[in-house]
Amino acid sequence: MTGLGWESFAKKGITVRHIDSPVDFLKAWNVLLETHFGPVAVLNDPISATWLDLYENICWIPDDGGRAEILRAQVGFTGASLALADTGTLVLAEDSGFARLVSNMVSCHVALVPENRLVANWQTALQRLDQGRSHRPRILSFISGPSQTADIQGQLVRGMHGPTAVEAWIVPAVEGPLTLT
């Protein structure tokens, strides 16, 4: 994916961290938990499973818990199916319905984005999603930053109903289907 960068994600208020090794991941994890202390829910998707397999005290969704555990969690990890370079958007494609909950009902959402999943824009993303598939994933969530509102005097405030913080951890390439769960 030459020519595409991650700059637009920072502009949208998404914290970008580059993860090349398990050590990098552990460092990022430690930094994260300093500011977002509390229960961690992790969506059991192929990307999250690769990186968080050895971590303890996390609740795997849906294996260890469901709705109630997600609603209690402070931090939610999911993989990202794709990322859009032009608008700084994370795309979560799923059939199950859990990715939407984990990415919306926590204070901090961390998306693990394989570096080969960065595409130019939503048009390219739709083409990638449609490749070799007869039907689209049941739920697509496009996420372009922390929840926000300008309903009070037009002033932008972050953290309305959804996460107050969103992080994109760029991990090495992952091949395989784009649908998370």
Add this chain to the structure above:
Amino acid sequence: MPDLHDRVRRALLDDTAREARRHGTQPIRERVPRALPAYPELQSRVRRSKERALDSLEELLDQAGARLMSHGFHVYRAVDAAAARDYILSHMPQSSLVIKSKSNLAKEIHLPDALREAGHRVIETDLGDHINQLMGRQSGHVLMPAIGVTIEEIQKTFQEQFHEPDLKPRPEDLVASARRHLRPLLEEAGVGISGANAVTATGEIVLMENEGNIRAVTSLPDVHFVVAAVTKVVESLEDALSVVQAASLYGIGQDFGNYCTVLSGPGRDIGPDVHVVLVDDGRVKAILDEPEPFYCINCGSCLNVCPVYAELGEAYGGERLGGIGVMQTFLLNGEERALHDGLDLCLGCQRCVPACPVKIDTPAITNRLKARRRTIPTGPLRQRFLRLVHSPVDLKRSRWALSAAATLGIAARWHRRGRKAEDFIPVPTSHQPLPAGRVYPGAEPIRGSVWIFPGCVMDAWYSGVHQDTIRVLNANGYTVRVPQQKFCCGALDAHAGATPLGSPSWDTFSGNDPIILNSAGCGAYLTQHPNPLSDRVEDLTAFLTRVGFRAPPKPVSGTPLAYHNPCHLAYAQQIAEEPRQLLAMAGYHLVDVPAGEACCGSAGTYNLEFPELAWNLARRKAADLGASGAALACTANPGCLMQIRAGLESLGSNIRLEHIATLLAHAYAGDVS
């Protein structure tokens, strides 16, 4: 709801709400033009997709219904509001806690009221809507429902209703408080109700938002109802995503909303059972009549630039807001409701047209709808004026009367008072109307010959401007001919919703020479409405730019000048830079004018119909020109000229306001003081 004029009067008195609206929309007006250039094709793409969709709506609705069902959704086509309400009520458990996200259609079909009456508890989850719900007020904007509410009012409401007496009037504290208060309700609710930005014929529901409440409403409860007008259907997911991206870009200047949810089916393992309720309620019939108002994607961009909305807020409209809303109401609920909601309130400035992601020509359609009325509900003064413009004899007499009023100081006195329609008393120039058939030879070397369009008011009251226009054209090497017949272009009648009297003598402009106008309003009307002259009419400034302006041999020496570009040049004819360039070449130093893009409120005969509103706009424009620091100002339309002069006099300002032709002519004569 109170009578229209009462509503207008009351809204004009509410300075606090107006200031809050300005505060809310100003950042958007600044952001949108910066965000748009990256997406040059989007506007045309969305327009085409909406045209195609409404052209084959029945077919697409059938396809959408079948595909949505095959994806596992329940689908119901409701013929009217009652059917939609009944379906929803019969498919939800008794005494439900209902969380609802923003839906203009739900409001239109009175769904929240019906739910409450049936014993359900409805919680608006969009922050703006929630504030309105707590305060018991109507929505003030399609995207920013609480736009006219001040932070102190929100603080007080939250302190009382959330029992948090120590809340400070800080946006972040108030948002955090609302989040704390609403979160348990989101978790507890059994039913969710959302709208939809688009429904695709391929069976998807597309929703865009910034807060995350829609994601909660569509994922947490056991049942989710999507309430969407049938006109939300588009052909494909690509079309739908273009729609939401356009709504985000034009509505708030954001390249993509924070959250976009595409539902191609209910969650397989978790998530609500989803009912898609597609509501017709007269739309299928209405689009056969006028489809364009139903291309609207509800982004609110038109409201953000509308001078009338800026003054009146939610008083401009009923259940649907602004000019676009009133047109839809006309087509769905009839003439009477539309009149009551403010069919006549559109200034016709056309600023909303380029601002619309679907290029809906609200002013032109509004005029068409107005012309269908059986009676023209126009005030007596406006009617008299409309009769006057078609009578050269009466116009000539009126010039004497108006000149006398100016000489005796009556005009100045009435302008200072500046409240009623009668107070707008024009001050004519001292020149006689142009002699019919006269030819004014151009200066050597001759480049060609043109006609001047004398018009009605312009010729009778501002013939001095005509003389200046002729001087400038002559100095540029053009011979100017005055036609034998003079007539009103018809713009004033059209805007009032009346049929122009008599038939214009178009053939008085024989041959193929360009016809030059110095009145932006006439130019806009003649170029936009089919007539034998459409291809030949050209505004003075556009013409001079096109043929190459011969700058005055001795330009003026940098006199500071504030220029007001008339809406009918800027938005209707896309002439913005030309007048500025000509003035600069003539030696004037153009200074910045705050809110330079705002309408002065003249708008044909609007100032006679809604004088208080028009006086507000005139004074605001005069104050903005004053803030520029220049002692000299100019514009390019007779309506703006008299309106802004009245505004300046009303404020006791010493700024001299001239027509652009006059200033250019002075530059050639070298007599600018």
